[in-house]
Amino acid sequence: MRTKRSFLGTVGTVTLVLASALTSGTAQAASSATSAASPTTSPAVHSELLPAGSGIVCSSGNFCASVWDPNAGRFRVFYFYNCARYSLSNWNEWGEAKNSQTGGAVARIYGSSGNELASYPADGGVYAVNWGPVYSIRNC
Structure with a gap:
């Protein structure tokens, strides 16, 4: 049927x-x-998410940089200890930088053409940074 x-x-x-x-x-x-992709560095360095509402904390010997991690919904802080030039990926927001290195090391950030955008003395100050135009960091 x-x-x-x-x-x-x-x-x-x-x-x-x-x-x-x-x-x-x-x-x-x-x-x-x-x-969106989380921010990363190459070579990789130790990083961790900051507790909500806290500022950047940077132990002696490090250059530290915080940037918004859209996947976590919080700021992520990267600890640059070994002297090197580090490439940045997906650093698209404002954050902070703090240079707690010893021996007067100056950290520098660079743009897409390798031009220096800013430098941060080892004075323990916390600086606001627009990471959008930054392509690399040299921490020493």
Whole structure:
């Protein structure tokens, strides 16, 4: 025996299937558009998330830099100890820098063409930094 389907029932089923496909596609696009990569360095250095509402803490011998981590929803602080030049990835927001190195080491940040953007003396001061134009750090 053959089942008869109504025209309106078929149209309703097709409409629901299409609406479901469009909704899931839109949700996937929205979630991928809002996910951003966490900030990193190369070579890698020790980093940790700052507790909500706290400022940068930097132990002796380090140049420390904090930047917003969109995946964690908090600031992440990076501890640069070994003397080197470090490339930055996904450092897109404002943050802080503090130079607690010893021996008068001066930390410098550089732009895309290798031009020096700023320098930070080992004075223990906390400096506001726009990390957006910064491509690398040399901590000594």
